[in-house]
Amino acid sequence: MDDVPAPGPAPGPADGADYRQRFAELYAELQRLARRELSGQRRHSLHTTVLVHEAYLKLDGQSLDVSQRGPFLALAGKAMRHVLVDHLRARGAEKRGGDQIRVTLMTDLPMQAGDGEVDLLDIEQGLEALEAVDPRLVTVVECRFYVGMEFQEIAVHLGLTERTVYRDWRKARAFLLMHLGAAA
Secondary structure: OOOOOOOOOOOOOOOHHHHHHHHHHOHHHHHHHHHHHHHOOOOOOOOHHHHHHHHHHHHOOOOOOOOOHHHHHHHHHHHHHHHHHHHHHHHHHHHOOOOOOOOOOOOOOOOOOOOOOOOHHHHHHHHHHHHHHOHHHHHHHHHHHHOOOOHHHHHHHHOOOHHHHHHHHHHHHHHHHHHHHHHO
């Protein structure tokens, strides 16, 4: 059977009004995502509203298909991740002296073990390494970890079976855990 397109305008890139309307419709859900994102981080000074608005600005002006909720939330979650990572990197650079010359002090004091928390910047480095191996796995992680989508929603969004998405999630988690173990 041939797929027959539905009558009417085909979904495509949104104009600014469509984008603003979709953003307004999902604002409460985006706030929830931002709260969830920020709740796991103790080293941030961003407020949820600022994170949502920065993500809005990051996505505004791009050609986006806002006709479906899932893909839009996936993009918004990715934008929030990038805003948060950029913020943490900038804060870390200021904390380490910005553009001052760095000098390493060698001592024979043992390094203290961390408190068991995973740093978002370490996760970001792991995702960058994973992207070089398999970009689809990164998309699954973004949808699941950052947006909080269920496997079924991710499967619909990516056009895959739920079982494939679950396997991708397990592969991505294993890769990230190995990467985080190597970074420690």
